[in-house]
Amino acid sequence: MIEFSARQLEIVDIVQKNEPITAEQIAEMLGVSKAAIRSDLAVLAMTGYIDAKPKVGYFRGNSVKRDGISSQLNTLLIKDIQGVPVVVQETASVHDAVIQLFLENVGTLMVVNQDGFLVGIISRKDLLKVTLGNPNASTMPVHLVMTRQPNIVTVSPEDTVLEAARKMVHFQVDSLPVVKRDNHSNLLVIGRITKTNMTQLLVDLAMEV
Structure with missing residues (x-):
């Protein structure tokens, strides 16, 4: 199982709460440059935790959606x-x-x-x-x-x-x-x-x- 960095997890959280959101906006919210998070965005996109649409921005990926359902099934009584x-x-x-x-x-x-x-x-x-x-x-x-x-x-x-x-x-x-x-x-x-x-x-x- 892939272990994400604290910044990558924060990016996933930002995308979930603000989708669609551009790389520039994510970088601004993190207080870093767009170049600094380029590799983070690539890793998250490849693993399905975020998804990108040209000229629109980043969305939650299918992995987040699956994890969300699994998490709710584990907490619902x-x-x-x-x-x-x-x-x-x-x-x-x-x-x-x-x-x-x-x-x-x-x-x-x-x-x-x-x-x-x-x-x-x-x-x-x-x-x-x-x-x-x-x-x-x-x-x-x-x-x-x-x-x-x-x-x-x-x-x-x-x-x-x-x-x-x-x-x-x-x-x-x-x-x-x-x-x-x-x-x-x-x-x-x-x-x-x-x-x-x-x-x-x-x-x-x-x-x-």
């Missing part, structure tokens, strides 16, 4: 973008779960007990597997077909969005329950994070840069 949890009681039937899945237009339901604590996860795939060729499946309680702990991947509201994205990719899941752990290690469901949340966030961040 789950609680900033989480959605409302879609839950089903563990005593509910598979039929009830299927109805709720389609009414809420989601791919996964979080299964909770009467106290609202997470006890399982049931996905569209789980419901499909249990109902195909099984005429009695609709009356089964969801706790018989759900995925249980410790096989449930969760996030906390204080986790970063980037950490949630990594978990989704690693475990190949479409959504994650957002939970708070009480003094007895029970997991209270307070939200959910989905691939749709992630996609919308990336679109929003890309539009900003």
